[in-house]
Amino acid sequence: MPSRLPGGGGGTGLDLAAADVDWRDALHVLYHSRPRVRSHIGAVLRIIAPARDGRLLAVVLVELADDRYRVVSGRWLDDAEHQAVRKMLKGGQ
Numbered sequence: 001m002p003s004r005l006p007g008g009g010g011g012t013g014l015d016l017a018a019a020d021v022d023w024r025d026a027l028h029v030l031y032h033s034r035p036r037v038r039s040h041i042g043a044v045l046r047i048i049a050p051a052r053d054g055r056l057l058a059v060v061l062v063e064l065a066d067d068r069y070r071v072v073s074g075r076w077l078d079d080a081e082h083q084a085v086r087k088m089l090k091g092g093q
Contacts, residue, residue, distance in 0.1 A: 021074040025051035026059050035089045045069060048077065048085055056082050
C-alpha cells in the first residue's frame with residue numbers, strides 16, 4: 001500500500017481531487033474499510049469498498065516495485081455499479 005497519499009508524486013492528490021475524491025476517503029478504503037472487493041492483476045491493484053460516508057469508492061494503484069504502490073485513480077461508483085458491488089459484498093452472484 002502507499003506510504004504517502006497526498007501529492008504521492010506524479011500528481012496523485014490532484015488526480016483524486018479532479019475526480020472529487022478526498023484523499024482521506026482513499027486512505028480509508030485502502031487501510032480500514034471492510035468488506036471490500038480486491039482485484040490484483042499483474043501490476044494493477046483495484047480495491048472497491050465503502051468510504052467514510054458509506055458510498056462505494058474504487059481506488060486503483062500500480063505496483064512500482066515489490067509491495068510499493070502508487071495511487072493512480074479513484075472514482076465513485078455509479079448506481080448500477082453500486083448495486084452490483086453491494087450484491088458481491090453480501091456474497092451474492
